[in-house]
Amino acid sequence: MKQKIFRLFADLRFSIFTLLLISLCSIIGTVIEQDQSIEMYKINYPLTSPVFGFLSWDKILYFGFDHVYKTWWFLSLIFLFGCSLVLCSFLQQLPSLKVARRCQFFRTNRAFYKLKNYTILIQPSFPRILASVKKKQYSMFQQKNLVYSYKGLIGRIAPIIVHFSMILVLIGTIITSLFGFKAQEIVPKTENFHIQNILSNGRLSIIPQNSARVNDFWITYTKNKTVSQFYSDISILNNHGNEIQRKTISVNYPLIHKSVYYYQTDWNLVGLRFKTNNNQKIEYPLVNVFPNQEKIWLTWISNSQLTQNGIIVLIDNLEGYCSIYNEGGEFLGNMEINEKLNFNQNLTLLEILSSTGLQVKLDPGIPLIYLGFFFLMISTLMSYITYSQVWMFQKDQQLFIGGNTNRALFDFELEFLNIVKNY
16 A cells, blocks of 8 residues: 555656646746735725636635745645655656666567667677777676677766755745745834844744844946945844944845845935034935835925925935925025025035835745755756667677667767678
8 A cells, every 4th residue: 555655656647737736826826916915905806806706805815825835735735746756766766777777688689679770790790899889988798698788877867866956946945935034124324123024924934133233325326327236234233232244235235144134125215404503403304206106205394484485305316415496396406415505594404314125034945945956957967968778699690789779869870880880
């Protein structure tokens, strides 16, 4: 009974069926938005008009379609597929490799008639033919008048390495799903922060409790005034508030602390800081005009006596200046940092207050996934190595010689002809 069960799991049809189920579940996870709020699903998948006539938000939450890749049934499918690969490797691939390494002599001339490439040589020089085959880098085994030779055995190892690489990828995926997390933090410059805005996390995830500080944030621009790169100077702090690691991060160049990655993802402007003639500091908040489109912020600075009269300050970059408009929308000019604004109350622009958007991720399974893809590339290269076999059987004054290969049939035919053409 155990052998039948193991053979069932090792069967290619079972593996393909399981892989198709995993692909179907992955399609569901791609079509339906993952790890969103319940309100979003209620708006996009209402009960009154379900998508496709049956897909409503209650069914999505019930079956776990809002977090497909973390559900027990998806992880179970991956586990079954991994077991199928392991059993197939041990019950089929490794035994076939052992068979390929054995000496498989042809003891009768009838076996040669089943080969696509074979011929019969009359009164040949047996030692010269052996030497000719040896020059083609074949490994040879001889038993009196019987000869068996092969080359390219490493190509037979490629399927085993493919299974091994896929198992590594599956294990890495499960580890990331169970222990990983992803968070998004918007932090003003010079402020400390903890990881608290968790977007997604696994069932066994442990969120780090250490704090960090954004020392500075700035943007570099090209000559055409387009954004070149975003930079954030970040410090990791211990429980006593002391700095233990510091790095300036940018897009695609994160800070890594204990396998936790701090990525630069977004930015925002939060306010303008002015100084009055009395050296008092005043801050005016900035409002994003188009939150989901362009980054344009504005604020209103009113007259000290009449709140309905004032100026509009508009800013769309972090180059150190902003544009001034009156209440009628007329452009009054630009104002740079440390420049005075003569508008009833004398104000000096001290600083443009900004915040940086950070994505904090922990993917503990990534090393295994990368290692799995590395072995997959190696196996792809190894699969191009052809596995070829040549048999010889001498009877009286005749020499039966034939060969077979698993790929590159035309090249093998040329090689076989080069071996026998001079005899």
